[in-house]
Amino acid sequence: MKNLADFLVEFIQQPTLSAKINSLTLQPEFDEIQCFFFSKKTLVKSLGVSSFLYHNKEENIPAFDDHLLEVTQNKVSSNTKKEMAFSIVVEGKPIGYIRVPYKMLTRDLKVVLNALKKFIESELIEKKLEIQLRDRNKELSYKLLEIESLIDVTNIINEPDSELEALFENLLITILSTLNASKGMILLKDPKTDFFNVSSSFNLSKEELPSKIIRITKGILKVVNETKKALIIDTPEEYPLLKFSKKNILISPLINQNELVGIILLADKESRSGLERFIQQELRLFDNLSKKVSLAYDNIRLIDSLQSSNKLVDNIMTSITTGIVKINVLGEVEYVNHSAKKIFGFEEDSILNNHYFVVFQKNPHLVELIERAENDTNKILQEENVKIDNELDESHEVNLTLSTVYDENNIPSGLVFSFEDLSGINKIKSTFKKYVSENIVDELLKNETSLELGGSQNEVCILFCDIRGFTSMSEKMKPNEVVYLLNHYFDAMIEVVFNHNGTLDKIIGDELMVLYGVPLKNENDAQVAVNSAIAMFEALKKFNIEMESQNFPALEIGIGINYGKVVCGNIGSERQMNYTVIGDHVNLAARLCSHAKPGEIVISSSVIEKLSSKENFIEQKPIFVKGKKNEIPNWILKAET
16 A cells, blocks of 8 residues: 555545545555445435445434444454444534544544545535525426416416407417426306316317216316315326326316316326326416416406496397487487487487487477476486487387486486387287297397398207108199198197297298207207107197098108207398208208108207207117218107107
């Protein structure tokens, strides 16, 4: 070995702990020198000199240097030897020690070991600071990610004129990308039914989406409703709604006034090595993002509610046949609804902010009534059969009501007068209903814009009902007998349609086309249509009994029903239009009707899916119909005739 003093100089000059350890362990004389630590923590492992380090369960080594140990050589022998322990202390706590046989300890070696001890301590402190700095940087990076994500979510929420469906789709994608989730969906509660429906989803197949109505009373929704907080679900296989997850799931509630109004689900975090599990740190970020979405949803619902209320008021004021005029305390016209403008023949710009003397100069009696109302604010003036002359030199007879309007301090702020036009609306309505379904008449009369050409897309159930063999039957009858039979038949069938809130679209020869879902929506239009079809057969039985007593032949019918999106509206020209529906689903309903044999109701898969009870419907072999390349699944109910 080198001179110990020379070795000491060389040892101290070594720049790293590993180099110092190597220089020490390479000397055969020092092979009994060992370094013990009380644990296997990351901090100790970070030193990177594992071959020199040992682990000891003894934790009773005092925190001072030069401690003499009495060490038993083995469990059998009672012989002991003396060793010197140099305590390794970090932040005032002993975490290990360097041990060397006392017999080989010299003053110079003690200097070397003390230097090694100090260097290990400084390395540990430095490593600890590095770990703390790394953790802090990681935490700051995560904080930055959280802030950026919150900004992204806020920007999406604040997008003007954003549709609710598109809004949640963008929010879901943003949250998914932030947390590297591979799948996800948002469920929102229907305020009318309290059922939870999928508002938006990502990377989920039809089979992975919920196939049944989701209730709050059981499953994962019950858990979330009870906890009202974001959770990590490590056993998604226990919940039917979560079985699409291969790892684990983040789930967070959307809360409004302590009520669960929705949930956000994220599944299976993606990484370079594959799918991973979500951790608590990600749960915190997810919870913060979800709270932002929840708050936004509350605001959206409030705004929608206010807008709906305002829109409802506007729609009511626009659609009602009663004319409304608001006059302020200065006598200026502030508001005129559609009916009032129509009756007076005014353009809005020509009357607003003008004094009523000028606006109603053709109607001095009306001016007189307004003056009376201004002078007596405690009374409501009513006058019937008031003649109104408008700007188009037309006359209307109206019932008039004038009343004072008060502000929030109960101070008169003007007056409102309303008038009902008595120009034969009831007569028109009753006559119109003889030609068009009552539902359509009501819809058209309550909103004049409904009389304009155009349409919109709606989900509708279409029913076709056709008399079987009527052509050959009618050839054997007199024309007046054919008309008599058909009129009585249609009377019986249409009564059933109207009793089930159906809309009679048209009569085509001996065929009826009936709509369920427009303009009036039922709770389950498909079920209502089927119930209506069954009722038609029951009505047909009674009809046939009556007709056979008059020596008419019994009629047989077949019915086809389909459900789907169609275009609904007024089709035709300005001179002649027809409220109807068009689309592929209409054609399919007609084809199913053609396929139906006498006494059969044939329905499509879109109908069977929506029925509350599928009892008595028998699935048939798929059929080919005109206009379709693929076979059409169908179900048949044989009605009692």
